[in-house]
Amino acid sequence: MGVRFNASLFGGVGRALSSPHYRLYVSGHIANVFGWWGNRLGVGWLTWDLTGSAGLLGVVAFSGMIPVTLVAPVAGVLADRYGHRQIAILAGITGGTVTLALALLTLAGQMTVPILLVLSVLQGIGFGVEFPARQALIPQLCKPENVPAALAFNSTSFQVGTFLGPVLAGFLITHYGTGASILLFALTNYWMAFMVFMIRFRPAPKEQKEQPGFYRELQAGFQYIRDTPSLRLLFAVSFTTGLLLRPYTELLAGFADVVFGGGPAELAALTAAAGLGALTSGVFLAFRGRMDGLVAIMLAGAISGSIGLALFAAQTWLPLGIAILGFASLLLLTCHVGSYSLIQNATDGQMRGRVISISVSITIGGPALGALLIGWLAELVGLQWAVAASALTALAAILCLLPAIYRRRFEMEAV
Secondary structure (H helix, E strand, O other): OOOOOOHHHHHHHHHHHOOHHHHHHHHHHHHHHHHHHHHHHHHHHHHHHHHOOHHHHHHHHHHHHHHHHHHHHHHHHHHHHHOHHHHHHHHHHHHHHHHHHHHHHHHOOOOOHHHHHHHHHHHHHHHHHHHHHHHHHHHHHOOHHHHHHHHHHHHHHHHHHHHHHHHHHHHHHHHHOHHHHHHHHHHHHHHHHHHHHHOOOOOOOOOOOOOOOHHHHHHHHHHHHHHOHHHHHHHHHHHHHHHHOHHHHHHHHHHHHHHOOOOHHHHHHHHHHHHHHHHHHHHHHHHHOOOOOHHHHHHHHHHHHHHHHHHHHOOOOHHHHHHHHHHHHHHHHHHHHHHHHHHHHHOOHHHHHHHHHHHHHHHHHHHHHHHHHHHHHHHHHOHHHHHHHHHHHHHHHHHHHHHHHHHOHHHHHOO
16 A cells, blocks of 8 residues: 555645655755755865965855856756756756766865866856756646745755755765765765656646747846736845845854854854854745745745844844854745745746746845945945945845735735
């Protein structure tokens, strides 16, 4: 007798996991999260071993991140034109092969800084193509009312990886070298592609009409967001929080040292508090698993999270700073996952790849640009004042958007 999955035991996430297609996706996604951390820490240690330069650590990280921001909108056109599943599989295999080359060269002791930079750029391009296409699959794998739970579960599994992934990566680096940690990501890329390949479903038939040129399709994605008021407002929230609030994670090392007078132990405590808050938020949204009321939750998270981050910036006593940061992180992730779920829900299936790819560009590029701007401001006025100013600016922007968003809440939440 086969084992039946009892969805009622797990709330919204149980309903999402009742879909066999989504369960296949999840089995690939969770493994890929651990591989991602293996690559992130492995490349960091590799860069340090090769150069001993903190500046080059930033250069290598930047070289892997910026291609995602630039390539993702173009990748969205490819996914909408040729199929989300097909593009996710091809890009996953390609990204896995690039990472495999990186791992094997490292294990063989043949890695150099120029090769590392080139392969990091290629990794970023592969991820920028694969991730939006894969994310655009989710609404096709489970019922519309279960999409928020599915997206929240993805976020929750990533936060679990924040705790456990570095442990696994550290073990591999310590016992087998950085190449082994990077190799883990290559293998999980192939596994993710295989799981997507195993998902056999019939996508909704596309309207038979003449395809415009590639540039026109790319332009159509931006025009679609501009001409859809709900999406325009949701992207404004996503950009505001990405630029002004979420960069705080890149600045925690400065808080640990300059503000709290500590070192690695204090940084670890702050990072763990932020991770625990984000994990709690993800679990809540995954088990809640409903679209109705999500606009109010998103707005509450953005407003309260902005205030919480400003309060954190004002602290000089570490225990209180840790507590406030945990709550602020919980609220900010609630806003991030809420806005992302609502963007997925408000997007027409024919445009989903392009819209999600633009969202990914903002998700990756916003915090990168924000960290640069806030870091520059911190050089002028101090770290605490800079983070507090960015948080209060975000609060003012969200309050300006609030009336328009609330008027369209039913349109955003409609399934």
